Amino acid sequence: MDMNFLNIPPKAQVRTQENVGPNQKQTAFEKKARETATTFEAVFLSQILKSMSMGIKSDGPFGGGQAEEVFQDVLSEEIANQIARNGGIGLSDSVYREILKTQEAEPANAK
16 A cells, blocks of 8 residues: 555654664653654554454353453553554654654744
8 A cells, every 4th residue: 555645754764763873862852752652552553442342242151241341451452552562553653753843843933
């Protein structure tokens, strides 16, 4: 699928810990921005996963109940966290870039 219409550069162009040069280090703000973007993507994916499993009926003698609902929510959150930590769907890269753009534009708007 061609994603050029989203104007998202390839992953190699996004500054991450993996592709920062040997003389460059991520600042504390960049690390926090990356963490925030990944968390946002995980929450987004968790909501998608929860809505996908909403109509699934459980059966058997141990199926159903409030405990299973809680377990399903926790399971969806953990699956979403793993997806986000392992590359995700690209949403965190976009959010990360927007956070950095907002930080760069802030001093100009402060005047």
